[in-house]
Amino acid sequence: MHHEIGDAGLGLSSWGYPRGGMGAVSDALKDSAEEFGAEVRTNAPVERILQRNGRVTGVVLEGGEELEADIVVAATHPRITFLEQLGREELPDEFVGAIERWNSRSGVVKINLALSELPDFTADPGRGDHLGGAIELAHSIDYIEEAFQDARRGEPARRPFSDGVIPTVFDRTLCPEGYHIMSLFTQWVPHEWSKEPHREELEAYADRVIDGYGELAPNLKSAIMHRQVLGPYDMEQDIGLIGGNIFHGELTAEQLFHMRPAPGYADYRTPIRGLYQASSATHAGGGVCAIPAYNCVREIRRDRRRERLKERLTLRNRG
Structure with a gap:
């Protein structure tokens, strides 16, 4: 709900892509602070x-x-x-x-994909504006509820919910011409996964997320050149996000x-x-x-x- 009430200047539930990636926000803050005499x-x-x-x-x-x-x-x-x-x-x-x-618990898993081509969705084939918005893997309210209840029982979601974006549709500075990045915000895994890596289970969970998108965009799986899977443990250890x-x-x-x-x-x-x-x-x-x-x-x-x-x-x- 917090995500859906965001407004980046285009109305409710709109989000913006910083050119150059999220690090560009930090760079802009640094430059602005230094203009006012701060030492960063x-x-x-x-x-x-x-x-x-x-x-x-x-x-x-x-x-x-x-x-x-x-x-x-x-x-x-x-x-x-x-x-x-x-x-x-x-x-x-x-x-x-x-x-x-x-x-400070979390059942979020972040998945980043390096793609050799854009996903081609059966429901709306070809490249279009629809690839620049949020691409959700959420077939119904019951689908989302089932994913949540799996995690409550101490299991990773059998059919995970996912909110995906492809920032390279707009920002070509992020990767070489012809290639793309797809970033997936997915849920849920058990909160306890912040205490240990759970690497094998995480990779299997990521497979299910990608399978879900693959049913909608059949070329996606073959387009994946590399993937990064970050669970709650990774977010705490690498970034300092307690509980992920x-x-x-x-x-x-x-x-x-x-x-x-x-x-x-x-x-x-x-x-x-x-x-x-x-x-x-x-x-x-x-x-x-x-x-x-x-x-x-x-x-x-x-x-x-x-x-x-x-x-x-x-x-x-x-x-």
Whole structure:
């Protein structure tokens, strides 16, 4: 549902393709930040967030380098931010409990395909605008429900649901002329698969997804030159998505709005003054919408204005 309410400027349920791939979004943010005087450092993981007397003082990078700062904005998963980089002992017990209970499960498997040609769908043969939109493997509501219930029973879906896109229909910078990339967002596998690779089962699951598309586009299977299959375990180990959840936490009723990610801290602030959160675990979730970061900056500016006003009033009273 979160995916379907997106609007990239073309109306409800519209999405955009960044030219050059998703990495182009990061590059654009980097270029924009540097224009405003920011220094952007990559390959510099934060090992620890420093605080003194309830106020953030900076961070320590892997390797020991210490950076002083009176404002730190964390876009990492809340368990990483608060339980690893900061530490339970630095935080109120009630807040720690909320973060420990934060539900970050996922049954998503991402499949990327390198193709020698575009899939040719029997229902609408040839190349057309239909190949530029979402191509769903979801024959009915019952079909989707059956896939979900399989995972609830601890089994990968026998007939998986999939939402596929072919970005190379519009963006020819992603691969050589004549070739294409197809990206599949598929569900479901058991949540417990985030704990172990389950490689063989994942590959068999991917076979079923591709078989499903193959029934609709008979040339697809022979067009596949290479495939990449990423399960919940891969997403956690390789990208830092705890549980493989792309939203840093499930978008369920008890984890939305004022509960995201913890009661009393849905305003992008934290129990540590000067430490703010802007991850997808805050409102309004993920989707590369930048809403968490935008709202977080707004609250930082409000706090800075309050602090400056307080300083002026203090000086006036002293005078």
